[in-house]
Amino acid sequence: xxxxxxxxxxxxxxxxxxxxxxxxxxxxxxxxxxxxxxxxxxxxxxxxxxxxxxxxxxxxxxxxxxxxxxxxxxxxxxxxxxxxxxxxxxxxxxxxxxxxxxxxxxxxxxxxxxxxxxxxxxxxxxxxxxxxxxxxxxxxxxxxxxxxxxxxxxxxxxxxxxxxxxxxxxxxxxxxxxxxxxxxxxxxxxxxxxxxxxxxxxxxxxxxxxxxxxxxxxxxxxxxxxxxxxxxxxxxxxxxxxxxxxxxxxxxxxxxxxxxxxxxxxxxxxxxxxxxxxxxxxxxxxxxxxxxxxxxxxxxxxxxxxxxxxxxxxxxxxxxxxx
Amino acid sequence: xxxxxxxxxxxxxxxxxxxxxxxxxxxxxxxxxxxxxxxxxxxxxxxxxxxxxxxxxxxxxxxxxxxxxxxxxxxxxxxxxxxxxxxxxxxxxxxxxxxxxxxxxxxxxxxxxxxxxxxxxxxxxxxxxxxxxxxxxxxxxxxxxxxxxxxxxxxxxxxxxxxxxxxxxxxxxxxxxxxxxxxxxxxxxxxxxxxxxxxxxxxxxxxxxxxxxxxxxxxxxxxxxxxxxxxxxxxxxxxxxxxxxxxxxxxxxxxxxxxxxxxxxxxxxxxxxxxxxxxxxxxxxxxxxxxxxxxxxxxxxxxx
Numbered sequence: 001x002x003x004x005x006x007x008x009x010x011x012x013x014x015x016x017x018x019x020x021x022x023x024x025x026x027x028x029x030x031x032x033x034x035x036x037x038x039x040x041x042x043x044x045x046x047x048x049x050x051x052x053x054x055x056x057x058x059x060x061x062x063x064x065x066x067x068x069x070x071x072x073x074x075x076x077x078x079x080x081x082x083x084x085x086x087x088x089x090x091x092x093x094x095x096x097x098x099x100x101x102x103x104x105x106x107x108x109x110x111x112x113x114x115x116x117x118x119x120x121x122x123x124x125x126x127x128x129x130x131x132x133x134x135x136x137x138x139x140x141x142x143x144x145x146x147x148x149x150x151x152x153x154x155x156x157x158x159x160x161x162x163x164x165x166x167x168x169x170x171x172x173x174x175x176x177x178x179x180x181x182x183x184x185x186x187x188x189x190x191x192x193x194x195x196x197x198x199x200x201x202x203x204x205x206x207x208x209x210x211x212x213x214x215x216x217x218x219x220x221x222x223x224x225x226x227x228x229x230x231x232x233x234x235x236x237x238x239x240x241x242x243x244x245x246x247x248x249x250x251x252x253x254x255x256x257x258x259x260x261x262x263x264x265x266x267x268x269x270x271x272x273x274x275x276x277x278x279x280x281x282x283x284x285x286x287x288x289x290x291x292x293x294x295x296x297x298x299x300x301x302x303x304x305x306x307x308x309x310x311x312x313x314x315x316x317x318x319x320x321x322x323x
Numbered sequence: 324x325x326x327x328x329x330x331x332x333x334x335x336x337x338x339x340x341x342x343x344x345x346x347x348x349x350x351x352x353x354x355x356x357x358x359x360x361x362x363x364x365x366x367x368x369x370x371x372x373x374x375x376x377x378x379x380x381x382x383x384x385x386x387x388x389x390x391x392x393x394x395x396x397x398x399x400x401x402x403x404x405x406x407x408x409x410x411x412x413x414x415x416x417x418x419x420x421x422x423x424x425x426x427x428x429x430x431x432x433x434x435x436x437x438x439x440x441x442x443x444x445x446x447x448x449x450x451x452x453x454x455x456x457x458x459x460x461x462x463x464x465x466x467x468x469x470x471x472x473x474x475x476x477x478x479x480x481x482x483x484x485x486x487x488x489x490x491x492x493x494x495x496x497x498x499x500x501x502x503x504x505x506x507x508x509x510x511x512x513x514x515x516x517x518x519x520x521x522x523x524x525x526x527x528x529x530x531x532x533x534x535x536x537x538x539x540x541x542x543x544x545x546x547x548x549x550x551x552x553x554x555x556x557x558x559x560x561x562x563x564x565x566x567x568x569x570x571x572x573x574x575x576x577x578x579x580x581x582x583x584x585x586x587x588x589x590x591x592x593x594x595x596x597x598x599x600x601x602x603x604x605x606x607x608x609x610x611x612x613x614x615x616x617x618x619x620x621x622x623x624x625x626x627x
Contacts, residue, residue, distance in 0.1 A: 063524050089526040097524050105517035109348055109539035118535075119525040150345045168521065 002077040005176060005208050006039040006062070011071035013057050017281060029281045031057040033232035033288075034071070036307060037315075039176070044202065044209040046223030046240075048216060048255070050277065054232040055212045059178045062210065063097045064088060075176075093123060096169035100181035102161035106153040112139075112164055113149030119171040138167040141204075142197060159190035166197065170205065178210045183218060195222055216259050220244055225313075228252045231288040232280055234307065238314040248316045250295050287319065295320060349542065355621040362617020365610035372607055376423025385414035387421040387575040399595050406595045409583055419599045422575040425487055426607075429494065429560050430553040436495040438549055441503040446533040448503075449510025460507065466500035475568045487570050490563075494556065502548055509541040516540075543622025547615045554611035561604055577604050 012035075014028035032054040039045050047055045060066040062073060064080065073081045080091055099105035106115055116138055117131040126134055136146035142163040153161060162182065169177050179198065183191040199222065201207060213219050219226055220240060227237040228251065236249040247253045254271040273292045278284050284291050290300035297319055299305075305317045346354075357363060375382060385404075391412035399407045406415035448459040475493055479485050510533070513519055522536050538545075557577075563569045564578025565585065572579050577600040584590065584597035 060520075065520055065523050089528075092524060092526040097521070099517045099521060101517055105521055107518040107522075107536050107540070109542075110535075111345070111347070118522070118527065122526045122528075122531070152345070152347055154348065165521070168525070172525070 002074075003040070004038045004074075005041045005043075005076060006210075007072075007074040008038070008058075008062065009036050009072040009074065011035045011058065011061060011073065012069045013054070013061060013066060014069045027281050030232050030283055031280060032061070032068075033280075033283070034307075035229070035232075035234045036071075037227060037234065037237055039208055039210065041175075042202075042206055042208055043225065044211055044223045046219035046226040047210060047212045047229060048214060048219050048226060049229035050214060052277065052280065053229040054280070055214075055229050056180050058229070059097070059180045059210060059212050062176075063095050063178050064092070089122075093172040094174055095176040095178065096172060096174040098162075098165050098169050098177060098179040098182040101185050102158045102165060103185075105165050106161055108153050111150060111152055112156075115153075115164065116149065116167055116171055119168065123172060125172070134171070138171055139164075141170065141201070142167045158186055159193060162186060162190075162194055163197065166194075166201070170201065173205070174207070176208045176210065178212070180212045181214070182211070184213060184215065191218065198222065216256065228255065231277060231283055233288055233317065234315075235289065235318070236314075236316040238316075242311075242314055248310060248314065248321060249289075249318045250293050250320075251289050254294075287317070349539070352543065352621045356617050359617040359620060361613045362621075365613035365617075368606065369610040369614070372423060372603060372610075373427055376420050376427060379417070379420035379424070382420055383414065383417045385417035387413065387417040388573060389413065389417075396593070398593070406599060407593065409596065415580070415596060415599070418575040418580050419577070419603065422577045422580055422600065423603065425570070425574060425576040426557050426560055426578075426604075428487065429491055430556045432491050433494045433498065433556050434549055434553045436491075437499045437502055437552060438545070440495070440499040441506045442533075442538065442545075444499075445503045445506025445508075446510050446537065447529075448507040449512075449514060450529055450533050450537070452511070452514065456507070456511075460504070463500045463504050463507075466497065467504075469497055469500075471497045472566075472568065475563070479568065485571060487574065490560075490570055494559065498556075502552065505548060506541070506545070509544055510537050513537045513540060543618065546618045546622070550611045550615040550618065554608040554615075557604060557607055 011032055012030070013032040014030050016025040017027040017029060018024060019026045035054070035058055037045065047058065049055050057066060061068045064073075064083070068081060071081070072079055075091065075094060078091070080088070083091055106112075110118075113132070113135050116135045120126045120131045120134060125131075132149075135149050139146055139148055144160060144163055144167070148156075153164070156164065162185075166182075182198070183194050186194060195218065198209065202209060209222070211219060211222055223240050225237065225239050226243045227234050228243070228249065229235065230251050236243065236247065236252045238248075243252065244256065247256055254273050257269065257271045271294065273294075275292050278288070278291060286302045287293070287300040287305050290296050293300065299319045303319070305319045305322060307315060307317045308321070309315050310321045391408065391414075393412065394404075394408055395410055395412040397404055397408040397412075399405055404414050404416070406419065408414055409418070444459050444463075448456040471493075474497060475490075478489065478493060482489060513536075519532060519536055522532050527536070560569065560576060561578035561581060564576060564582045567582070569576060569578050569582070572582065580600040581597055581604075584593070589596050
């Protein structure tokens with residue numbers, strides 16, 4: 001077994017922009033443009049970034065509901081990038097996803113029990129009786145009651161629905177769960193409950209998470225390591241403490257400075273970025289951040305910085321740290 | 324919000340022990356439908372019309388093809404001929420009642436076939452998108468421009484036995500394009516729904532997603548379309564009859580009865596000949612429209 005649960009190598013997703021009668025491709029939206037990272041067994045990797053930076057697209061490619069344009073996804077030493085059909089379906093047991101919107105991620109016409117039993121039926125894991133048993137267990141695992149399996153999604157609150165979504169992701173005993181903004185749609189007290197549940201489940205079932213969020217506090221709470229994305233690229237990746245206390249990339253610095261600090265003396269200098277995020281259909285030459293970077297240098301405008309381990313376990317793509 | 328809904332959101336332990344039966348969203352929609360007076364009334368009227376044509380032998384002893392040549396163009400005579408007889412001495416009431424059978428046969432059989440075709444093709448196009456969608460939609464475009472009347476005329480001259488089933492076949496073969504396009508749009512909308520993505524991640528195949536996840540969520544608009552389609556088909560039958568491209572005149576259909584009354588003299592002086600079939604067509608289509616309105620309101624309570 002390989003040391004890493006998941007390796008993502010130079011992953012890219014370009015969405016074509018078409019025009020005219022013949023749907024000619026006139027350009028690409030570079031949603032994800034060369035992302036590489038490795039995830040250890042039992043690790044939680046947080047992915048942060050603002051809207052449209054490609055973090056969700058990355059998550060969706062990892063669970064194979066979006067086909068990457070380029071790059072490789074290696075799960076436990078198996079290249080799953082181009083798996084199809086039956087072999088993909090068998091592999092799907094290993095990685096599941098929790099969605100953002102608890103109101104949209106459950107089929108409103110299916111009883112909760114049927115939603116949770118579906119994965120077991122598809123993968124022929126359990127007979128009907130065993131499936132019912134397992135559904136009860138799952139509901140109790142996520143803090144709901146066994147009799148809730150007879151009810152329909154519209155009868156539950158947002159937090160409860162998110163628990164059902166988590167139970168569905170757990171049904172197949174996966175090794176990896178990609179949580180795409182899993183708590184963003186919930187109110188703060190609910191967020192805390194769901195985060196605690198996720199932490200607890202991770203310990204019980206030896207899960208690994210890729211936790212996608214725009215909320216730095218949430219990511220800091222749950223992650224072991226954190227990756228920062230900007231305009232489809234990973235700009236920095238490091239251990240949680242390292243990244244939050246000692247950010248290297250100017251974008252990370254600016255991002256962290258935007259978090260309101262509870263104590264006055266704890267506040268850092270607020271870095272205010274100029275301008276807007278460039279369009280991913282026409283990203284800037286060189287470093288994607290250079291038009292807004294307060295520390296921009298000449299090479300930033302023409303060369304894309306390489307993705308390198310600047311310190312032990314601390315990766316970044318920035319010309320400031322190139323020798 | 325009705326009390327039974329709010330109480331279910333936060334069940335107290337006492338409430339749990341004497342639980343109400345769990346109501347699925349479809350069940351709730353049907354209950355909303357049943358509270359809609361116009362729709363339920365229309366459903367009752369429609370059922371009565373359908374029953375009357377199914378039980379025609381109980382309501383009249385006349386055979387709709389029996390010609391009483393000694394008694395042609397008779398005005399209504401109670402109880403022998405309540406609606407009179409036509410130019411060949413056939414009882415009008417019998418023709419009207421038996422005629423409904425053919426109309427409903429065309430309406431419901433073609434509706435079922437067309438819905439089946441459009442769910443399968445629209446489902447595939449909407450689920451897969453890409454080239455599958457492109458191919459199916461080009462066929463739909465072709466069918467939408469297909470001269471349906473021409474096909475019927477050609478078939479009628481080529482096939483010697485021009486029967487009701489031939490007409491049903493032709494209508495089904497040419498009439499599915501619009502509904503397929505509509506269904507494709509509905510399915511396409513759901514394609515990126517998170518619960519559909521979730522089903523894909525869990526490993527569900529195309530048919531499971533189309534039938535278990537997408538179809539139940541388009542049930543409302545689907546049923547609306549189905550009822551309107553039946554109304555349309557009955558209208559089509561009448562229109563074809565008047566144009567002279569229906570089943571043979573000897574077969575009683577509402578359209579054929581109307582066609583028989585297409586005569587200045589009959590229209591002016593024999594309202595019993597054309598009022599009943601026209602009224603039945605009108606009433607059926609009206610009922611179908613009210614029912615489809617009721618279904619739409621029931622399945623989509625947010626719609627105003």
